[in-house]
Each structure stands twice: as structure tokens, then as C-alpha cells.
Amino acid sequence: MKEGxxxxxxxxxxxxNFMGNKCGSCERVFFPPRESCPYCxxxxxxxxxxxxxxxxxxxxxxxxxxxxxxxxxxxxPYPIAxxxxxxxxxxxxxxxxxxxxxxxIGMKVESTFRKIxxxxxxxxxxxxxxxxxxxxx
Amino acid sequence: xxxxxxIGVGLTKFGELWDKSFRQxxxxxxxxxxxxxxxxxxxxxxxxxxSMSSGRFVDQEHIGALVAEVSGFSQLHIxxxxxxxxxxSGGLAVREGYLSIASGINDIVVVGGIEKMNDVGGSEATEIxxxxxxxxxxxxFGATFPGIYAMIATRHMHEYGTTKEQLAQVAVKNHANxxxxxxxxxxxxxxxxSVLKATTVAYPLGLLDCSPVSDGAASLVLCATEKAxxxxxxxxxIIGSGQASDTLALHGRRDICTLDATVYAAKMAYKxxxxxxxxxxxxxxxxxFTIAEICAIEDLGFVEKGxxxxxxxxxxxxxxxxxxxxxxxxxxxxxxxxxxxxxxQIVELTMQLRGEAGKRQVQDAKIGLAHNxxxxxxxxxxxxxxxx
Numbered sequence: 015m016k017e018g019x020x021x022x023x024x025x026x027x028x029x030x031n032f033m034g035n036k037c038g039s040c041e042r043v044f045f046p047p048r049e050s051c052p053y054c055x056x057x058x059x060x061x062x063x064x065x066x067x068x069x070x071x072x073x074x075x076x077x078x079x080x081x082x083x084x085x086x087x088x089x090x091p092y093p094i095a096x097x098x099x100x101x102x103x104x105x106x107x108x109x110x111x112x113x114x115x116x117x118x119i120g121m122k123v124e125s126t127f128r129k130i131x132x133x134x135x136x137x138x139x140x141x142x143x144x145x146x147x148x149x150x151x
Numbered sequence: 152x153x154x155x156x157x158i159g160v161g162l163t164k165f166g167e168l169w170d171k172s173f174r175q176x177x178x179x180x181x182x183x184x185x186x187x188x189x190x191x192x193x194x195x196x197x198x199x200x201x202s203m204s205s206g207r208f209v210d211q212e213h214i215g216a217l218v219a220e221v222s223g224f225s226q227l228h229i230x231x232x233x234x235x236x237x238x239x240s241g242g243l244a245v246r247e248g249y250l251s252i253a254s255g256i257n258d259i260v261v262v263g264g265i266e267k268m269n270d271v272g273g274s275e276a277t278e279i280x281x282x283x284x285x286x287x288x289x290x291x292f293g294a295t296f297p298g299i300y301a302m303i304a305t306r307h308m309h310e311y312g313t314t315k316e317q318l319a320q321v322a323v324k325n326h327a328n329x330x331x332x333x334x335x336x337x338x339x340x341x342x343x344x345s346v347l348k349a350t351t352v353a354y355p356l357g358l359l360d361c362s363p364v365s366d367g368a369a370s371l372v373l374c375a376t377e378k379a380x381x382x383x384x385x386x387x388x389i390i391g392s393g394q395a396s397d398t399l400a401l402h403g404r405r406d407i408c409t410l411d412a413t414v415y416a417a418k419m420a421y422k423x424x425x426x427x428x429x430x431x432x433x434x435x436x437x438x439x440f441t442i443a444e445i446c447a448i449e450d451l452g453f454v455e456k457g458x459x460x461x462x463x464x465x466x467x468x469x470x471x472x473x474x475x476x477x478x479x480x481x482x483x484x485x486x487x488x489x490x491x492x493x494x495x496q497i498v499e500l501t502m503q504l505r506g507e508a509g510k511r512q513v514q515d516a517k518i519g520l521a522h523n524x525x526x527x528x529x530x531x532x533x534x535x536x537x538x539x
Contacts, residue, residue, distance in 0.1 A: 025287065046288060075309070075407055077301035078354035079293065083281065084274055086293045091351075094294045096302055096402045104402040106289045119309050130292060142292065 019138055029142035032067040032125065034103060043067070045103040069125030070148065071099040076109065076117050085131045093117050097145055111146045122148040155252045156379040156386035156539065159188025159372035160498040165486030166336040168366040173209045173267040174221040180368035180491075181222045181263055188372035189382050192224050196257035198231040201244030201264040202490035205233075207279045209267050218263055237283035238439060240264065241369065242493025242523030242532035248373045249392050249534075258375050264494030265368040276364045280489070283526040285400035297361055297440065299401050299527045301353035304442035306407040308355065311457035313445065315355055319346035320463045321441040322359050322483055328470055329480025331511035336365045336486030360441040365486030369495035376539075387504045390518075391426070391535035393419030399529045408457075410528035413450035417522075420533040421452075426518070428452035431535070433474065433503060433513045435496040437524040438481040444468075447522055448476060451533075470511060478503060478511045493523035497534060504538040 025046070027033040034045035038061035039054040045067055051058035076095035079086070086092065093109040095117075109117065110128065123145040130142040161183025163176050171179075177200070185192075198219050206212040215231035234244040241264030248260040268276050281290045284299055307313045323343050329335040341359060349357035379386035395415035398404055405411055421427060428451060436451070438444035445459035453474055454462045462468060468476035479485045479499040482492055500519040502508045521534045 074402075075302040075306035077298045077305060077356075078351070079295055079298050080351045080353060081277075081295065081297070082293065083278055083290070083295060089293070091354075092293065094292070094298050094302070096407065106285075106294050106400065106402050107292050119305070140291075144292075 022138065022140055030127070032069045032143065034065050034067050034101070035062045036065045037061065038063055043101040043103055045099065045105060065101070067099055067101050069099070069143065071097045071123060073109070073117070073119055073121045073123060074098050074104060075119060078114055078117070095145065097123055108144045109146065110144045124148045152253045153255055154376035154388060155249050155373055156376045156388045157371050157497065157501045157536070158374045158379050158383045158386050159184045159186070159190070160501045161185070161187060161370040162334045162495060162498050163368045164334050165365045165367035165488060165491070167269050169269065171366065173205065173211065173265065174217070176267060176366065176368040177218050177263055177265045178221045180265070180370040181218070181261060184261065184370035184372050188374070190259060190372060192227050194259050195224070195227070195229050195261050197248070197251060197260050198229055199234055199244040199248045199260065199262050200231070201234050201240035201242070201493060203235060203237050203240045203266060204279050204282065207271070209270050236530040236532070237525035238437070238487070238489045239493055239523045239525030239530040239532050240490040241495070242521070242534070243394070243530070245371065245494060245497055245534060246392050246394055246532050249389055252373055252375050258378060260373045261370060262373060262494055263368060263370045264491040266488035266490040267366050268364045268488060269366050273364065289400050289402070295353060297356055298353040300440040300442055301356045302401060303407055303446065303527070304355050304440070307442060307445065310408060311460065313460035315347060316343065317460035317463045318355070318360055318441040318445070319343050321438060321444045322346045324463070324469055325438060325477050325481040325483040328478050328511055329484025331509060332480050332485055335480040335484050336363050337480070337484045356440055356442070362439045362482040362487040365488045367486060367488035367491045367495070369491045369498050371494060371497055371501070385505045386539050387501045388537050388539050389534055390537045391420035391424030391533070393417060393423070393533045395419070395531050397529050399526060401527045404528070408446060410446055410450050410524065410531060412528050412531035413447060413522065413524065413533070416531040416533045417451050420535050424535045426535065430518055431474065431520045432516050432518050433478060434476050434520040434522065435479060435481070435499050436476055436522040437492070438477055438483050439487060439524070441483070443524070444476065444481065451520065451522060470513070475513050478508065478513060493521070493532060496521035496523060497536070500536045504536060
């Protein structure tokens, strides 16, 4: 997908820094940040607080993409997963540095800052989060 | 609220129709429906057309008026509206037409659905289809549309023990049905082995788990039931209509394996029809991928959550099963020109309920259900129909 530069730039706080938000009424956390909480609706308006997420979570489900979009063709086959973050929200992202046969549901992962796409050979480079297996501490 | 019936149907052949244009396809389906209903242009109060992405597939927006024009109605100045809800665009157009008659505003409405997908290359078609998913939070990160359904499949296999063989059996069944449908994109049976051995698109889904990129159009004539017998002696009534929405992204949903939009739309349609899932004799469900049919029969209440794979094993949904599903071949074999799909499902229900489905006729079919999904489940529209 090709995005205009401004369209990408607007989302840098989320894509670079994992900035989400929290409903001041029910304490649910959202990523990407929402204008209002879908559970509290009216009560949450003006009561959504910015919150930086840790970028840690676990794999809820995954796929291995063999036929990719043009921008990702060189990377196939690559895993894409839905990750449930520690703070609650679920997101979709690529898993990197993980042998394909080690992909599994329940795997603990953490975010890593990577290049996602490039807009042609001379165009803008879009960065964002991918996920890798959490290191054992 | 007034009762509404289908009094005419029209379909083009679905497939890679290199020699037919967008305009020819919709005009062909529309004129077939109008001739079938024995109405004239001046009887039509309004037109509704479902199309997902005519703008990107054939570079043409503003197709409501265009469809009226190519159907020969420019001098009648009929109100014409295009409806969009990704792969549910057709079903939504049916519902808009239905509501406009039920409300008492219109008496006779023509509904069309169309997608001309093969005027762009395969990778561009894939990219356009991905616009039904969340572009900024799914597609941007490299998730393809088949990949999103594949993630539903992986989770379904994990939670309920559903197998790749069960997924493959959905494709085998629908191709077997498609072999009896002269309008289908694919009209030959396929083996379980060929589905399992097909090249992987997005694990666990292979090429034959996916519906094809098709061209095609479908059309219906809807009429207030009280006036329907003036035109036909076989009107088929719409007795329930439901629609619901959910988050665009799969990751935003309550449960990965449940399409809540289906659950809520079904609840609305069953309530209106005063029926339960047990009363449904046969169904056309949105099998854009094999896993989608398994989720659909669960979310529509035909089988318990997680038992969809077992139901396939037990052959409940085959043509001679207790609840035949996708007698037309479904999206899988009949083809999936996205905007046409939801309208074509109603065409199939009508043909079945009129007893005109030929070799794929369901015996004693009295009540049928059509289930049309947009994206990976952000939109769902359901209709229940009954022979009069």
C-alpha cells in the first residue's frame, strides 16, 4: 500500500513509539489510540489519556504469508501474527528473527523497530514495529 | 412495514470474461431480471447497485447513474444509488432496495451487483481486495486478505481441533455443487488431495481454499408482495433481513473465531422472520475462504461453536445432507465477483424456492438463508426467504 507522506507522518507516534491511550472511565487500553471508548462511549469523551505501551505480548494467532503484496514479495514466506499486548489491546504485525517452524500460538514476543515498506526506489521509507521472540531474562 | 417479494432474477456467467465489459455485464444481468419479472422500465421506482471497488477495478465511480444509463433508462430519470460495503456490497444493495419497498416509498425496485475484476492484473486485484481490511493497521504491516482469514483458521484449528482436511472438504463440496451450476466460474469437481496439495497462499490456506477472482453481475426485481402476483405466479418472499457491523481489523474483535457481525445480523433476521436456525432448509453462506464457511455455519447457529469442522465430516451440508450449504457452488466454485456475490446469493435462493435449480435442486426447499460478509467480518448482511 502506498501512503502519502503526511498520512504516514501523522501516525509516527503510534508506529514508532507505541503510543496508545486509556479510557479514564473503565481503564481499558487502546492501540491505536481511539477518540472515544467503545464501551463507555459518551462518558469517555475528553477522558482518554495518552499511554505508552511496553510492546510486549503474546501470539494469539498467526499465518505464514507465501503470496505477498508487491512491497513484501522479497520477504516471502514471512509470518504475520495477531499479538495480545500486556496492556490488553491486540495488534497485527510481522514476526521476525524466528524460524517458521518455531511459530506458535502463545509465544511471548516483544516489539522491535524496523523498516516496513519503501515507496518505490526514491520514495519515503516507512518504519514501524515488528515483533521478535522475547529474550529469556 | 410492507412485505417484499422477489419477482425476477438475472445472472451473467461468472468467470474470467475477457470479452465482456463492466457495462455489458450489468446490462445483461439487469435485462434478464426485468424480462423474468415481466415489468417495464416505467414500472421501476428505483435502482440500487452494489459494487465494492469499480473505481479501482475499472476506473469508474458514479456507477448508480451509469447502470441506469446502460440499462436503457436514461430518459426515465430513475433514482439510482450505488451501495458499498466491500464484499457485502451486493447484499447491502438488496437490503436498501428491500427497506425502500418495506417503508412504503417504492413499489418496484431493481437491485444489481457487479464486479469486473479481471481488467487489472492479479497482484493489483489482491491489493484492491485488501482495502476491505484495515489498511493502516493490518495491510500496512504486510497482512494480506487471505492472510487475515488464515489467522482465523490457525486459531480455529488451535481452539477446536479443526483440521486442514475439514477445510479442504468445504472446497470439495462446493466444487461438486458448482458442477451443477451452468453460471459457475468452475464447473468441475476437485479431489481432496488436489486441495491439500495446492500451493500455499497463507498458511494454513492453500490456493484451493480461496475463492477465485471473477467477473460477473447479478440482478433482482423486488416488489411489494401485495402487488407481486400481478407479475408472477411464483413470487418468493423476503421474510427477514438483518445487518450488523464490527471492527474493520480482525485483531479488534471480541473473538478471533467468531464473526460477531454474523451473530448480530442473524439475530435480527431470525427475529423478524420469527424463526430459529432449525427452521432453515438450505443456505448460501459467504465462503470467500474455506474457513469462512465453517465459521458461518457456527455463527448462524446451524451447529455449535467449534463444531463446524465436524459438521463437514458428517456431510450435514452437502447437497443431500440435512442442511445443504452453498448449493450454487458458493463463492468458492461459483466465483466471487465481490459486488455481485450478495445479489447472486438471493438469485440462488429464489431459483431453489421456485424449484428451478435443476440438478442442484434441494428437495422440498421452503426456507432459505443468504449470508454475505464484508472484509473479514466488519459487515454482515443476512436475508431469509420463503416460497409463497
